[in-house]
Amino acid sequence: MSSPAPDVPAVVAGVGLTLGVEEEFHLVDPETLAMTGSSEVADAAVRGQAGPHVQPEISTTQLETATGVCTTLDSLRAELAVTRAEVVAAAARGGLRVLPASTHPFSSWRELRLTDAPRYRVMVDKWASLAEQQDICGMHVHVGVPDLDTAVAVMDRARPYLPVLLAMTGSSPFHGGIETGYESYRTIWWSRWPVSGPPEPMGDADAYRAVVAELVASGIVPDASNLYWDLRPSTHVPTLEFRGGDLCPDVDDVVLHAALARSLVRVLAARAERDEPPLLVRPEVLRSARWRAAREGLSGRLFDPVAGTLVDAAVAVRRLVAELADELADRGELEEVQALTEQLLARGTSAARQLATHRRTGDLRAVAAELVEGFPGA
Template sequence: MTAQTLGVEEEFHLVDPATGALAASSTVADAAVLGQAGPHVQPEISTTQLETATGVCTTLAEVRAALQETRGEAVKAAQSDGLTVLAASTHPSSAVGDLVLTDAPRYRVMVERWAGLATGQDICGTHVHVGVDDLDTAVHVMDRARPWLPLLLAMTGSSPFHQAADTGYESWRTVWWSRWPVSGPPDQLGDAAGYRDVVRQLVASGMVPDGSQLYWDLRPSTHVPTVEFRGADVCTDLDDVVLHAALCRSLVAVLARDTAPAPQIRPEVLRAARWKAARAGLTGELFDPATTELVPAGTAVRSLLTVVRDDLDERGDLDEVTALTEQLLARGTSAARQRRTMHRTGDAGAVVRDLLEVGGTAV
């Protein structure tokens, strides 16, 4: 099996384009709930957020074009109330008190179940769906992709600030999201039956109503035949989204064909590797699944490229993905850029303006 299809979901903050401040808009949120904000625009739990979802793509060129289209739709939806969208996982100066719940049954149910976890959800992420043949294949891939999830996270950090403070992390979103009891890397499941049994037990415990509310960093989709990578921050630069999607797809393709036993990595070790990736991003050392040791970030990233190299080459994507990888390693993540801008200007507004320019959402 070779995974061919791709789809990308991105979540954005709504901001005032003049001041850069986080902005709630019931007008935009209600339009999204009613399906009137654009064919690829969806609501999110807060009226300060929007989500977009591309259609099914088969090439990286299609992914790039689809992302340009969906980001454009999100900007147009936000402009209906004088706003625009910010491609970053946290806002540099917002406060949780700024959040207003989107008026939709789905979100009221979430607040009833999760209480303060849901009402304080001021973070945004990127989700990549990769097509698979069936649930057994999805679980086979998940069990083998677990060790690579921290590295994929480290390449996407865009949330160094929270509540107007520098958190010291490249992905504070990961730390914030870790409070949810159904988040983080999944444990090994074995096969489709093992996955169904875990879902059954979690439903019986009252934790979730079904598998759609398992917020793991990697999970089978419950509505389309895909495995869904959910651990990434929002990539400000479109190049980084394309890179992330390409790596996810080739990793799925390679691991789906892997007949070796799944790597035996303790969940405690994997959580530690995830924390390390959220803390340092590409600025320090990362856990290398190939050696089970800490190595320089660039070494870990190139190790992943080695794993997926043949698949990328078969698709004709190797040169583009290699160039995008080296570009990212040279300039750093969005989080690193945000921190440099803040240190240079001391102005959260300047950070937002720079993000809008890089993300192509400035108006």
């Protein structure tokens, strides 16, 4: 990490003080473990009656949760315990259980039923089969920023780091009942949307607004809230939103992902304050690095767009933690982040564990059962 100039603070005021996490979950039948919708549960979520932190999703087979605003990793962990308990309770009221992974091991998008809300009817009218086949779940981390200028400055500088963050979260090795060969097939499925993927460099807030205006004029989106980039400024809260991660069943992995995202925002905002230019990685190269992260996860090698070489995934992850070490140490989070990182590298992602279960049992229902039974509050 670059050393700050003597007269420039190492951390920009108001950046990264807060964070929050949104998680999306599949609902399943308790006996068959097949993806199963509930109009009753979905309608309750639409009315805001499924739980204080529970929200609807496009399909009646899904629910979303959102933590409150957190300032520490301990408070985030506590919030996640609350939101996950709420989604389990909401599912149980409809006679269902929660499957915490970005794709279901054997169910198909053909079993989806649209949640009855104007927002989702508009999406289907707009996107047709893309919306009707949205059988994936994700995890979004919001990091507080003081203004759009800061959000854009960090977004431009964070682009090269997105693939390694993705690789640490893979939980979608199956889709439609087949082994896909990817740790995050969700990333591949989501890439069909024309407003997904890593954003291009913007330069400043005015340029970002101009891009949004052009996209609105093109008819592709009505406003910036419909941009589904892997990283974007939020339109409803003062945050930068990391959207590229798979849903992680383990709270430890969620906390790690959020800690790295927040530290990255703080470090990169300080670099922007010092007028250090962003590393401008070609979009073709960044898409390739993203594809490899989805393909390999932590089980192989990742493309390092800074060095321009393939490196072992564990090396790439440890390099990221080392780059953020000073800032994490200043916050008193370095030891926890290092411990969580080594734990993840030792046991592997959810995708790796799902694949091991399938190869041991030959049974995708066993994969689903392990996910459902291992979820807190199950």
